Amino acid sequence: MSPSESTRIVLASRPEGRPTAQNFRSEHVTLPPLADGQVLLKILYLSLDPYMRGRMSAAKSYAAPTEIGQVMEGGTVAEVIESRDPVFKPGDLVLSYSGWQSRAVADGGQLRKLDSKSAPVTTALGVLGMPGFTAYAGLLTIGQPKRGETVVVAAASGPVGSAVGQIARIKGARAVGIAGGPEKCALVRDMFGFDAVVDHRDPDMANKLAAACPDGIDVYFENVGGHVWDAVFPLLNSFARIPVCGLVAQYNATGDFPGPDRLPVLMRQVLSKSLTIRGFIQREFVAAQGAAFREEMARWIAEGAVKYKEDIVEGLENAPGAFIGLLEGKNFGKLIVKL
Numbered sequence: 062m063s064p065s066e067s068t069r070i071v072l073a074s075r076p077e078g079r080p081t082a083q084n085f086r087s088e089h090v091t092l093p094p095l096a097d098g099q100v101l102l103k104i105l106y107l108s109l110d111p112y113m114r115g116r117m118s119a120a121k122s123y124a125a126p127t128e129i130g131q132v133m134e135g136g137t138v139a140e141v142i143e144s145r146d147p148v149f150k151p152g153d154l155v156l157s158y159s160g161w162q163s164r165a166v167a168d169g170g171q172l173r174k175l176d177s178k179s180a181p182v183t184t185a186l187g188v189l190g191m192p193g194f195t196a197y198a199g200l201l202t203i204g205q206p207k208r209g210e211t212v213v214v215a216a217a218s219g220p221v222g223s224a225v226g227q228i229a230r231i232k233g234a235r236a237v238g239i240a241g242g243p244e245k246c247a248l249v250r251d252m253f254g255f256d257a258v259v260d261h262r263d264p265d266m267a268n269k270l271a272a273a274c275p276d277g278i279d280v281y282f283e284n285v286g287g288h289v290w291d292a293v294f295p296l297l298n299s300f301a302r303i304p305v306c307g308l309v310a311q312y313n314a315t316g317d318f319p320g321p322d323r324l325p326v327l328m329r330q331v332l333s334k335s336l337t338i339r340g341f342i343q344r345e346f347v348a349a350q351g352a353a354f355r356e357e358m359a360r361w362i363a364e365g366a367v368k369y370k371e372d373i374v375e376g377l378e379n380a381p382g383a384f385i386g387l388l389e390g391k392n393f394g395k396l397i398v399k400l
């Protein structure tokens with residue numbers, strides 16, 4: 062394959078509910094020649110993240126949907142193989158947003174150089190990248206955990222949840238994780254050092270969560286929604302803070318949500334317990350906190366206060382299957398495709 066030929070995965074159709082392999086299509090294209098200020102990239106690693114499910118849908122959201130026939134979006138780590146930007150030379154490793162493809166043309170101004178000596182480059186897609194930053198900014202800015210408080214987070218073995226719990230502990234709070242299945246629960250407790258962990262697949266999950274939070278919940282970092290939220294809601298303390306980061310349990314949902322309208326009950330508790338519920342998209346905090354995050358998180362990793370786990374899948378052709386599995390909890394750590 063010549064350097065300017067790329068294999069890419071495009072959105073073939075919009076999913077109804079759970080995505081399937083038929084929603085994706087593989088194509089081979091020849092990339093255009095470089096203009097001044099551009100570089101040619103060989104993609105080494107592609108990040109797979111839950112937000113991509115939103116891009117596959119035409120529903121109105123905070124970001125424009127991916128159009129049918131367009132390359133699936135995504136964060137990538139790449140090697141510069143040709144450059145018409147004086148800042149970059151062949152061999153440089155960069156963080157780019159090139160999506161699900163093997164080669165890409167990018168504007169130099171959109172790239173950030175990576176130093177493989179200071180950290181494995183894959184961490185730029187996980188603990189030192191967007192998911193780690195999401196945990197940092199959402200927890201510290203909205204959650205504001207204090208010494209002795211109880212912080213609860215679900216999807217606790219994933220890149221956002223695992224960072225939330227570990228940062229909460231750094232701040233002196235008690236971290237309680239919720240994860241799916243015994244293997245993930247063991248990881249959350251033994252590797253990430255949470256004070257307690259509850260399996261959300263356990264039919265007695267609500268009682269187990271109550272037992273794990275004897276002093277109630279002061280910060281609930283909302284990653285999933287669904288039945289986890291139902292178990293958390295009665296345990297919230299007065300003045301609890303709830304950063305609403307994601308609702309992965311409902312990303313594949315179609316039509317109206319089942320059950321009675323619970324909004325009046327929610328609003329009564331918001332009022333009587335003085336709850337703070339605040340949604341956020343991580344990029345709103347990047348300009349103000351991005352540099353501090355990278356410095357502080359790198360230090361926490363070096364000190365051993367923050368650990369991370371990556372789940373690396375080989376081959377771009379396996380990205381659709383791995384992504385479908387991510388929405389069902391089949392990943393075990395930060396999901397990354399190695400090309």
Ligand SMILES: NC(=O)c1ccc[n+]([C@@H]2O[C@H](COP(=O)([O-])OP(=O)(O)OC[C@H]3O[C@@H](n4cnc5c(N)ncnc54)[C@H](OP(=O)(O)O)[C@@H]3O)[C@@H](O)[C@H]2O)c1
Pocket residue numbers: 110111112191192195215216217218219220221222239240241242245261284285287288289305306307308309310311341342343344387388389390391392394395396
């Ligand atoms: N607001 C933002 O700017 C922003 C940025 C990044 C990520 N996010 C959100 O943060 C959340 C976590 O992202 P991540 O990258 O760290 O993902 P992740 O943890 O690697 O993967 C998602 C996890 O969600 C859990 N899950 C799926 N369905 C569930 C259900 N029905 N009930 C309970 N848990 C379920 C699964 O873990 P278990 O097997 O343990 O259940 C799955 O592994 C997502 O909601 C994502 O959309 C938001």
